[in-house]
Amino acid sequence: MRASQLFAPTLREDPAEADIASHRLLLRAGFIRQLMAGVYTTLPLGLRTIRRIEAIVREEMDAAGAQELRMPIVLPAEPWRATGRWELYGELLFRLRDRHGRDLLLGPTEEEVVTPLVASASCSYRDLPVNLYQIEWKYRDEYRPRFGLLRGREFLMKDAYSFDRDQAGLERSYAAMYEAYRRVFERCRLDHVIVEADPGQIGGGINHEFMARAEVGEDLFVECEHGDYLADTEAARPMPPEPAGEPTEPLQVLDTPDTPTIESLARFLGVEAARTLKCVLFDVGGRTVAVLVPGDREVSQTKLDKLMFPEIVRPFDEEDFDRRGFVKGYVGPQGFEDDVVVVADHTVRGGRDWITGANEPDRHVRGANVGRDFRVDRWEDVVAFREGDRCPIDGGSLRVGRSIVVGHIYQLGTKYSEPLGATFVDEDGTPRPFVMGCYGIGISRIVAAAAEQYHDELGLRWPRALAPFDVVVIAATAGDATHEAERIYEELRSRGIDAVLDDRDERAGVKFADADLIGYPVQVVVGARGLAEQQVDLKLRATGQRTRERLDEAAQAAADLLEAAP
């Protein structure tokens, strides 16, 4: 490609709407242009990078036994009603209506399409497993699109779906995808971690997130300083504290006017929040569940959801407090009726003589102790992770890392096959629902994640595998240099290397600046200065390292440098 023909409008200044590096540089370097919030045009350079990522993904998916297909983006509402997601997804769905008044949506993911599709093939258990994937644009009307390609309303995703006869089969399919994903992100050179993520309300299903480290990432994970523990922040289980000793105080009631929050209570009494016992009430499938955590900690509803699955967990609202006779802001676990389930986090074992609610307005108690003053029905891990918690394996200090989720794989089981009536015929002749897995890779998000990890003050610095082109040949001066540059460019192309010839009628400085901004891995500079000695200059963008090579070996040298590039 000749730069004079390439539509790559680079910007000299940072666009006003972009804050983070990837967004700013992808705009400036001419990879993308914004059309509206969360929707971008992909320019030729951006599309080349996307194609390279797609190629890697395709190779690994195919090698893992998945088959590519293409499903529609405009979808009928009916199957989404069947699975409940027409309601559940709410505003997240782009909905539209056709001329006949039929409800349609733009696909945010495609279980509702692929599941009936496979079912319609009248499968026998002998046809399984099947794994189908596509690379297609997805649509989600995010409540707040942001950060350019990181959270768009339109994004390119590889989505794969496996269909197995049973859980054992699913686990095999899942393991194959897990390995394929590892290879994909290795080949993309993304610095990433893999964590077992929280299954949330779906419950039970194992799932893993592939997270590219990035300071600007919205997704948090927890890691031990010694590298032996990794977890989703919602799933992290800190090491429990040493158990506290026997009670030392009698239970006594305190007048604590106007102290409905832990903060106001701690201030009123002049004690640490950690001395108080927080008692949070939830409705779980109609029953009252009281969750106890130290006052300076929070309950993780995600953990509670998982614990109570398949029951639905809902925090108490005003009405619940009134109707069930609890005093909001002054709830304590003493004297609960038997129908209240008391769940305490392990961290509660680390305290005694608690200050907690007295179950009457403006009053608390002190000296409340487990066993003597209140009962605990279940000891569980329900506390939200907090900076400073210890590693459950070696007690090391845990820290929070930020990341961009670029891949997510999931064991779905029969969550979709059952409501959609998607079955195969098993060996005994009876229909059974497929045991499914789903596997996503955010292709357009990889572009942004890689830009976050590979850039400097000059611009983008693509790893070889993701760069829009491998090499740029810069004609730095007119005359002979132009001819030599052209010759080197042709030689590179004949070697199968994706090269750009910067033949624009621009000053050398402009070409250098654009080359650095766009981030070609290798630059070959052909100019009068070098030609006087029959030499050219090579630059490796990743390190900035420059070398001189003989003119007649320029293409070979560039190829070698590219080979050695990260």
Add this chain to the structure above:
RNA sequence: CGGGACGUGGCGCAGCUUGGUAGCGCGCAGCGUUCGGGACGCUGAGGUCGCGGGUUCGAAUCCCGCCGUCCCGACCA
């Protein structure tokens, strides 16, 4: 959806407080000089000042409404 900021040639911005018919830099076009790290000079094109309403002799500027974009947030006793 709540809070905040911002919408002025393609891009980045000034002008608005105190109303008087729009300006700077970059980019773009032409000519000349220059030519290995975002050159210089001269000339030129390009703007419904986000949209609608109002106030006024007169609105980019003041008032009201709407739209758009960006940032922060979304829930716990």
